[in-house]
Amino acid sequence: MSAQAAPALAQRGHLRLDAVIGAAATVVGPFEAKGPLGHLFDRVVKDDLCGEKSYERAEQCLLRGAVELLLDRSGVGAADVDLMLAGDLLDQITTTNFAGRDLGVPLLGLYSACATTSESLLLAGLAVTAGAARQAIAATASHHNAAERQYRYPLELGVQRAPTAQWTATGGAAFLVRPAGEGLARMVSATVGTIQDYGLKDPNNMGAAMAPAAADTILRHFRARGQTSRDYDLILTGDLARAGSPLLEELLAEQREHPGERLQDAGMLLYAEEQDVHAGGSGAVCSALVLASLALPRLRRGEIRRALLVATGSLHSPRSYQQGESIPTVAHAVELEAIS
Amino acid sequence: MEPKEYRQRVRRMEQPRPVARNALWAFVVGGLICVVGQGVQSGLMSLGYDQESVKAPVSIILVFLGSLATALGLYDRLAKLGGMGANLPITGFANSVVAPAMEFKQEGPIMGTGARIFQVAGPVIAYGLLTAFVVGLVRFAISGGKP
Amino acid sequence: MSFLLAFLIGGALCLVAQLIMDFTGATPAVILVGSVVLGAIAAGLGIYEPFAKLAGAGATVPLPGFGFSLVSGLLREMPKEGWVALFSGAFKATGAGIKAALIFGLIASFVTRARA
Numbered sequence: 063m064s065a066q067a068a069p070a071l072a073q074r075g076h077l078r079l080d081a082v083i084g085a086a087a088t089v090v091g092p093f094e095a096k097g098p099l100g101h102l103f104d105r106v107v108k109d110d111l112c113g114e115k116s117y118e119r120a121e122q123c124l125l126r127g128a129v130e131l132l133l134d135r136s137g138v139g140a141a142d143v144d145l146m147l148a149g150d151l152l153d154q155i156t157t158t159n160f161a162g163r164d165l166g167v168p169l170l171g172l173y174s175a176c177a178t179t180s181e182s183l184l185l186a187g188l189a190v191t192a193g194a195a196r197q198a199i200a201a202t203a204s205h206h207n208a209a210e211r212q213y214r215y216p217l218e219l220g221v222q223r224a225p226t227a228q229w230t231a232t233g234g235a236a237f238l239v240r241p242a243g244e245g246l247a248r249m250v251s252a253t254v255g256t257i258q259d260y261g262l263k264d265p266n267n268m269g270a271a272m273a274p275a276a277a278d279t280i281l282r283h284f285r286a287r288g289q290t291s292r293d294y295d296l297i298l299t300g301d302l303a304r305a306g307s308p309l310l311e312e313l314l315a316e317q318r319e320h321p322g323e324r325l326q327d328a329g330m331l332l333y334a335e336e337q338d339v340h341a342g343g344s345g346a347v348c349s350a351l352v353l354a355s356l357a358l359p360r361l362r363r364g365e366i367r368r369a370l371l372v373a374t375g376s377l378h379s380p381r382s383y384q385q386g387e388s389i390p391t392v393a394h395a396v397e398l399e400a401i402s
Numbered sequence: 403m404e405p406k407e408y409r410q411r412v413r414r415m416e417q418p419r420p421v422a423r424n425a426l427w428a429f430v431v432g433g434l435i436c437v438v439g440q441g442v443q444s445g446l447m448s449l450g451y452d453q454e455s456v457k458a459p460v461s462i463i464l465v466f467l468g469s470l471a472t473a474l475g476l477y478d479r480l481a482k483l484g485g486m487g488a489n490l491p492i493t494g495f496a497n498s499v500v501a502p503a504m505e506f507k508q509e510g511p512i513m514g515t516g517a518r519i520f521q522v523a524g525p526v527i528a529y530g531l532l533t534a535f536v537v538g539l540v541r542f543a544i545s546g547g548k549p
Numbered sequence: 550m551s552f553l554l555a556f557l558i559g560g561a562l563c564l565v566a567q568l569i570m571d572f573t574g575a576t577p578a579v580i581l582v583g584s585v586v587l588g589a590i591a592a593g594l595g596i597y598e599p600f601a602k603l604a605g606a607g608a609t610v611p612l613p614g615f616g617f618s619l620v621s622g623l624l625r626e627m628p629k630e631g632w633v634a635l636f637s638g639a640f641k642a643t644g645a646g647i648k649a650a651l652i653f654g655l656i657a658s659f660v661t662r663a664r665a
């Protein structure tokens with residue numbers, strides 16, 4: 063590592079950003095609308111098919127809907143979008159690329175499982191910071207029913223889920239990233255995660271598998287910035303849920319970081335206890351929905367000054383699990399601050 | 403932290419499954435399904451079926467009931483409560499065939515429903531048949547097949 | 550009396566399967582395959598038949614009863630068909646249940662779809 067590194071790359075994987083999140087848009091399924099954040103989402107689809115003939119197409123409909131709503135509300139035409147960075151959970155990220163057919167914007171498809179939210183945001187921020195895009199879109203989508211049939215069991219199959227299992231969120235979310243000006247929050251910096259694998263194999267306990275990735279990225283981010291958790295009003299992880307969050311707290315405490323109430327998890331905020339989603343929410347869109355509906359509005363109103371989004375992803379596939387492989391995980395962090 | 407040490411911590415901190423509650427519901431749900439089976443069997447025998455000939459129609463009727471509950475979207479809820487109490491009886495076997503049939507119709511009647519209908523039940527049938535084959539082979543070797 | 554025995558014994562089999570699943574963390578598929586295999590072995594050892602006489606539907610409705618039917622069907626055909634029964638016998642006793650599930654599954658797939 064050279065001390066004379068490029069200005070954008072102060073430390074390995076740490077990126078200085080100079081961009082704002084200009085606007086955000088969310089579309090959710092009916093089940094998510096019943097959760098505690100339900101009234102904060104922009105649009106709720108009537109049923110989980112979104113008027114389509116398959117759940118895969120429904121997921122595309124959610125992503126497309128979020129992007130169209132975003133363009134609509136920010137008065138930006140698709141022709142003015144220089145770059146779109148988006149991802150989802152389905153095989154070959156079909157949701158993103160199929161939805162892209164109708165959007166007509168330069169599109170890069172991404173995959174970091176549920177860490178795709180921060181991956182797409184940090185890459186959009188980087189493109190804008192580097193002057194490569196004047197307006198970039200970061201977006202994610204996931205669908206419970208489509209994820210179940212890919213990762214787990216047929217919907218009607220009688221299966222008793224483990225208490226540590228998580229519920230894939232149904233929705234789409236999109237963010238408009240610009241160089242400067244009006245907006246919801248400023249993107250200051252980001253830390254790209256390294257892949258962590260502590261040998262955990264249970265896809266019904268992804269929170270535990272992902273907690274070390276979150277801890278590693280958070281600590282690396284603090285080190286690169288000379289910060290501690292006290293510099294933040296909110297550290298939003300997504301989605302460690304009830305199984306992973308206490309593990310993250312312990313891992314941070316061992317490094318003498320005690321974020322306390324500042325540490326919140328998107329998977330635990332999206333659903334209510336009585337919705338019976340076991341350990342909490344997950345899915346590529348889960349942290350994006352909580353960011354858009356809860357964290358960004360609070361940053362814009364100045365209720366919180368600085369927030370760290372730490373989206374985490376389990377990078378296994380159904381096949382890797384069947385072959386007995388452990389679950390590699392990753393977390394990417396994006397540091398946001400209030401504009402005014 | 404060493405991965406091994408972390409895995410031990412995960413096991414220690416993992417929220418335990420509600421073992422007693424699960425076991426109780428498995429007992430109740432499974433027991434009640436067997437009572438339904440006994441009822442069907444008694445009913446058919448009062449219509450003239452004997453101990454041997456009643457077996458197939460009992461299976462068919464229970465499979466029908468399990469299939470119907472699956473098609474109506476009820477069986478997954480029963481299994482969420484009853485766990486193995488809903489999975490182990492033959493109605494659960496029906497559920498394990500009907501659920502993938504419904505799920506994969508999206509991929510078409512041949513490569514979807516047709517190819518994946520035994521996705522869950524297949525292993526049960528395969529290893530059941532293998533075991534029966536081995537048991538039969540042993541019996542054949544010992545007695546030449548005589549009972 | 551037969552209803553009480555069916556309830557108690559059928560329920561107990563399910564309870565044991567549930568306990569094994571919760572304590573070992575085994576997937577349902579492993580438990581189900583295991584119970585068919587154990588039922589078939591118990592049938593081969595001649596244990597299952599008296600058990601089924603006592604418990605009625607409590608022993609035949611749960612999946613070990615499927616293993617029992619596979620084996621008893623095969624052994625019943627063996628005196629008549631000889632070694633051919635190794636390949637043909639097991640389906641005779643269980644074919645009705647398997648085919649019923651297949652037919653109802655196909656019908657269900659034609660008329661309805663999976664929902665959350």
